[in-house]
Amino acid sequence: MAGKPKLRPTEILEEYDLLDWLWPMIWREDKPLELKFSDGTPAIFHKGDRVIFPKQLEFFEAMFEYRATLFGGAKAGGKSRTMLRLICIYLMILAKSGHPGANGAIFCETFKACWDRFGTDIMKGRHFPAWMGEFNQQHMVFRAHPEYGGWTVEFRNTIDFEDVEKSTQYAIIGIDESTNQEEAFFNHIGTCMRWTTDGVPVEHCPILLATNPVGMGLAWHKTRFVNPETRDREEWDEVTGIMRKGHFFIQSLPVDNPTNSKAYLSELLDKPPKVRDAFYFGLWDVFEGQFFDLDERVHSIRPFVTPYEWSYTLSLDFGFGHTACALVTATDFEGTTYVIDGISVKGLTSEQMKEQMRQQFVFKDGKNKGKMYPFAIQVADPDLFKNTGTISGRKSAIEIWNSPTLDEAGNQIFRGFRFIPANNSRKAGWGAMRDGFHYDFEEQKDKTGRTTRVPLSLPGIRIFSTLTELWSSLTVLEHRANDPDDVEKTVGVYGPGEGDDEADALRYNIMACRKGEFGAGSGEDYSDEGPPLLGARRIDGGMGKVDYGNYPSEHPSIWV
Numbered sequence: 001m002a003g004k005p006k007l008r009p010t011e012i013l014e015e016y017d018l019l020d021w022l023w024p025m026i027w028r029e030d031k032p033l034e035l036k037f038s039d040g041t042p043a044i045f046h047k048g049d050r051v052i053f054p055k056q057l058e059f060f061e062a063m064f065e066y067r068a069t070l071f072g073g074a075k076a077g078g079k080s081r082t083m084l085r086l087i088c089i090y091l092m093i094l095a096k097s098g099h100p101g102a103n104g105a106i107f108c109e110t111f112k113a114c115w116d117r118f119g120t121d122i123m124k125g126r127h128f129p130a131w132m133g134e135f136n137q138q139h140m141v142f143r144a145h146p147e148y149g150g151w152t153v154e155f156r157n158t159i160d161f162e163d164v165e166k167s168t169q170y171a172i173i174g175i176d177e178s179t180n181q182e183e184a185f186f187n188h189i190g191t192c193m194r195w196t197t198d199g200v201p202v203e204h205c206p207i208l209l210a211t212n213p214v215g216m217g218l219a220w221h222k223t224r225f226v227n228p229e230t231r232d233r234e235e236w237d238e239v240t241g242i243m244r245k246g247h248f249f250i251q252s253l254p255v256d257n258p259t260n261s262k263a264y265l266s267e268l269l270d271k272p273p274k275v276r277d278a279f280y281f282g283l284w285d286v287f288e289g290q291f292f293d294l295d296e297r298v299h300s301i302r303p304f305v306t307p308y309e310w311s312y313t314l315s316l317d318f319g320f321g322h323t324a325c326a327l328v329t330a331t332d333f334e335g336t337t338y339v340i341d342g343i344s345v346k347g348l349t350s351e352q353m354k355e356q357m358r359q360q361f362v363f364k365d366g367k368n369k370g371k372m373y374p375f376a377i378q379v380a381d382p383d384l385f386k387n388t389g390t391i392s393g394r395k396s397a398i399e400i401w402n403s404p405t406l407d408e409a410g411n412q413i414f415r416g417f418r419f420i421p422a423n424n425s426r427k428a429g430w431g432a433m434r435d436g437f438h439y440d441f442e443e444q445k446d447k448t449g450r451t452t453r454v455p456l457s458l459p460g461i462r463i464f465s466t467l468t469e470l471w472s473s474l475t476v477l478e479h480r481a482n483d484p485d486d487v488e489k490t491v492g493v494y495g496p497g498e499g500d501d502e503a504d505a506l507r508y509n510i511m512a513c514r515k516g517e518f519g520a521g522s523g524e525d526y527s528d529e530g531p532p533l534l535g536a537r538r539i540d541g542g543m544g545k546v547d548y549g550n551y552p553s554e555h556p557s558i559w560v
Contacts, residue, residue, distance in 0.1 A: 073282025077252030095149025179215030216296035422508035436461035469497035
């Protein structure tokens with residue numbers, strides 16, 4: 001390899017041949033390969049050379065120099081894979097320097113996200129070599145064999161970390177898709193970065209972050225990492241008498257990874273404009289000036305168990321070729337609507353999507369765990385109702401959704417949904433969402449001189465932090481040309497969270513929440529097991545309070 005910094009191999013890298021693990025690729029072609037460091041300096045590889053990705057090398061070196069390093073930007077730059085492997089290498093180095101058995105972790109927003117991004121590949125042997133240690137699938141922990149340091153890497157979720165972990169210590173951590181996290185989590189996890197062996201502390205416990213430039217935490221990433229004028233810098237701490245290490249940023253691009261095929265690069269270029277600019281060019285400013293004024297500190301909320309007595313609404317924007325999205329909201333007695341659950345998938349049939357919704361849309365905890373949400377009203381894309389005929393005796397789309405599900409013996413296991421056409425008034429819907437997201441605030445300057453918003457009230461719509469596809473969709477929305485009250489429809493090749501499907505599903509939902517009454521007044525129970533809720537009605541037709549005077553007496557309000 002020709003170019004500027006070459007890898008400075010440590011004893012541990014040579015002893016265990018971790019170069020092979022980090023960079024297994026050997027250049028096989030006659031034509032030289034040219035990759036680039038962040039400053040544009042070329043790295044040239046010839047036939048037979050090991051291909052050391054320059055920006056991954058910068059990530060490796062920054063791990064030792066900075067308190068926190070963000071490797072972020074476009075897709076497919078090898079960010080997450082490298083982050084995990086660097087954590088293992090760091091823990092090995094600590095073991096060799098007198099700190100065996102140190103603990104590290106990878107954090108994702110949910111356990112499912114951890115499993116999807118890392119667990120399945122670990123089980124297939126794609127992350128850890130067999131000689132290194134063993135993976136406990138049940139507890140999502142990898143433990144190295146004693147001869148390699150006996151360290152552990154936990155795979156954790158961030159939903160309840162702040163409430164549960166009071167004294168946990170880590171020598172190093174990684175946060176995957178870190179823009180899905182609140183800044184409060186990043187601040188909190190910093191208090192856990194310490195490790196001591198036999199009274200001897202580890203002097204440097206770094207944080208690694210990997211992400212694309214989308215998500216609810218985009219603003220604080222830009223402020224604390226991306227923008228060189230505002231990022232956390234090295235500074236002398238007069239209280240402790242030590243030099244505090246700052247933050248570092250490495251821009252990721254798909255062309256940094258020579259294993260990406262031309263077909264994949266072409267697919268990224270074919271994304272909608274904003275998604276393309278973020279995922280291919282790795283730009284961090286493309287989601288500024290978004291259609292909705294969203295702030296993760298205000299509009300995002302950690303999941304909690306919602307009371308059974310609240311009013312639940314289900315909405316569906318369905319498609320096979322584009323993303324299908326179903327969202328569940330729960331509206332409390334003061335009129336605040338919480339978006340609590342959702343599914344965003346692509347390529348499912350109506351039957352498959354229906355079954356996934358039946359299994360997922362249940363209370364996840366509490367005394368009603370396992371019960372389906374007691375939907376007061378269920379609305380779906382009006383296009384589903386246009387085809388009411390049958391082909392060769394088969395059910396139409398809406399008949400599939402609203403008909404019972406039977407087992408192999410012909411017994412009913414689910415009564416089916418009760419969808420009615422959603423209100424598809426686009427401008428009214430976007431306006432209702434803008435009203436719901438509105439909150440009062442005043443601007444103040446913090447100690448660094450940055451202008452920040454201080455909320456004076458809370459918005460009428462809040463989103464559970466686990467619904468990352470919905471948040472991403474809301475930030476993708478652009479004003480329609482010559483019509484600032486409407487949204488430009490998404491076209492092109494896109495997946496969950498990259499288009500307007502999740503936003504459309506929420507628009508249907510909020511318009512249903514704003515109906516004068518929740519249902520048609522028939523008294524029919526729309527839920528699978530719960531009490532009839534159609535007696536509950538809004539007394540102001542908006543996001544205000546709910547009149548529960550006709551609520552069934554056998555299910556009294558928990559607030560009484």
